[in-house]
Amino acid sequence: MKKHSARVAPLSACNSPVLTLTKVEGDEHSRDSPAPAEAQAQAGMEAGGRGSRCCWTCSVTQLKKFFWGVVVVLGVCSSWSGSTQLAKLTFNKFDAPFTLTWFATNWNFLFFPLYYIGHVFKSTEKQSPQQRYRECCRFFGDNGLTLKAFFTKAAPFGVLWILTNYLYLHAIKKIDTTDVSVLFCCNKAFVFLLSWIVLRDRFMGVRIVAAILAIAGIVMMTYADGFHSYSVIGIALVVGSASMSAMYKVLFKLLLGSAKFGEAALFLSVLAVFNILFVTCIPVILYFTKVEYWSSFDAIPWGSICGFSVLLLTFNILLNFGIAITYPTLISLGIVLSVPVNAVVDHYRSEIVFNSVRVIAIVIIGLGFLLLLLPEEWDEWLIKLLTRLKVRKKEEVPEGNGDIVSGLQNKSRRTRPSMSSFTH
Template sequence: MKKHSARVAPLSACNSPVLTLTKVEGEERPRDSPGPAEAQAPAGADASGRTSHPCWRCSRAQLKKIFWGVAVVLCVCSSWAGSTQLAKLTFRKFDAPFTLTWFATNWNFLFFPLYYVGHVCKSEEKQSVRQRYRECCRFFGDNGLTLKVFFTKAAPFGVLWTLTNYLYLHAIKKVNTTDVSVLFCCNKAFVFLLSWIVLRDRFMGVRIVAAILAIAGIVMMTYADGFHSHSVIGIALVVGSASMSALYKVLFKLLLGSAKFGEAALFLSILGVFNILFITCIPVILYFTKVEYWSSFHDIPWGNLCGFSVLLLTFNIVLNFGIAVTYPTLMSVGIVLSVPVNAVVDHYTSKIVFNGVRVIAIIIIGLGFLLLLLPEEWDVWLVKLLTRLKVRKKEETAEGGADPGSGPQGKSRRARPSFAR
């Protein structure tokens, strides 16, 4: 019986790309004990005695994983870029970023029910909802999800979740979606800096360079708009949102560690419950104080609100559970690809000016983002690759030098004097 022991970190904010700094292990599948026919079969042969090709099987599995990776990349890119553009479109008729944040976060309640449906369809050992819930509650401790645990381990993350999304959505009102999406990619650099200081993670020079590039890109992005107050406030809101997202991720790793798929789904559903119980009063207050006011409920673009929430829910589902079918790095690539998608949409729908400074800033931040995706052992792999190339070059040089002088004819050739001028 196969057990799912993959552990993920549900580090996504509702409207933010999840870039897990922790190592996430894939689905561990223990090998079944070989049968008598397999035990008698020679190496490189299957149970029927026919010779199989393990390299082909390996490459076939890798191709399957890459195929799923492409599908996940497209899903992440489209849902992330689509939610950002739809939020911008929603604010034209419904100028209420906090209410939109609250409405979208309520949909997090669907995480655990959707996970349980997948568990029933896929798992060989069927469990009731109560049994599965109790098993997932062990993530919070031996006593499960108590009232004290709810307020000490779930409520702070609910507050950070809300702040991350509200600052991000409020920034969309100030600046274009291209700048917002590319600046939010700096949260990966903030995660590295915080984890290096707080969690004492391994120091990597290339990630320090990436963090410097991210900060330089933020400054250049501000300079691209001429340091106008409107754009400076918008950029500050995005940087604040990225900082809240990074703090969310580092605190999660510090306090809770990592979670299995069911535990992650339960945690995200709990954030939705916290939002319904304790954050609902804030949109009500904003409505009656006319900070976020709308004349009637018929004027609310419910289609845009629901579409925005569905895209974000899809984004978070794919990003939190996509590691079961593909590599985590490919999912991060999907987030980077959303930047040019937003740029193309902004080019045809808004008055954005892609001057040289803005383009360089986007490239710098994107380069820093990609550098942060390098694995911890990248330098070891690079040294091994260079060493292997050197050895191969020496062997080829030695073989090339030995060919002309090999055999008796070569020796007689070298013995003869040359009279050529």
């Protein structure tokens, strides 16, 4: 039996999932396995039954995966749009985006405990928390999570995580949530450009076109608001957030590669530890300097703050670990679907004017995002599909001509007089 383990790059709070499945080397053969000749005989006898069973099993598995994909897409869409709208409402009473970022990041500490609970329920070989922790710590190196590994492999990503979320939340104060959500979709284009330059990934013309569409959409979105100062600052903040998110992902792939689910959960929990130890002083400084000041702790809307943190945690769980039950492309679609959801809410609240330029910008950025979801082999698949269609057309045309010719021959035979009629 072959062992498989999913590997996933933990992403920032708003990044689009690009997850890969890799096989663990090594095969385990059972001691009671039949000889090659016997196995071939059994395979020949059971080929017919196994073929139908295999097709049925594959179809049922694909249907289940697609069904769970729909569930995950709805969860990603609702949690992402819900957290964005709730953050907008929170700033009406609690104007402190960095403090909100710090508070929500602390909830990442729950990643590893939640993963271990899932490990206890699903794994056949259960391990103690200490054993599972030590095994996951190998991700940071042979010596585990040392102080050096903490500052070199976790701290930089903690800074990028904070910047990504803070710039995103600060942009929500400046512009509408629809513009923020659609502009953040450009982060996937930035990921491609950085991967192409830094990681030397494969060049794809369609992705260059998608990156150009994303940049054009950013310019059109700025033009839609008339280049006002508040809109320009808000758009710059979202673009900065998308850039930090792209840098987080590319640097993770460059420096750390990929991680198993347990390693990813531990890594995200370590980011929360970094946030508690080294970032806590910043909200305190902002409070006493009255940059982010609130009158009393009773005036803080704890319900909306905790709700935002729960939704953001749910979004990150689905984004990073949804690959275990469905396809990565379906997860990415949840982020795109959050744009029309935010648009409907903003229109209902009368906070946005959908002029023609804004609508075109939204469509262009969304189209660029969808083009970036195409697999690397999409051109080969398209060529194969067109080739098959041409072959089918060529096969159908001779068959149709053959039927017409045979019909004409039969008709001529019926109408042609025989020689016997003349002799009489």
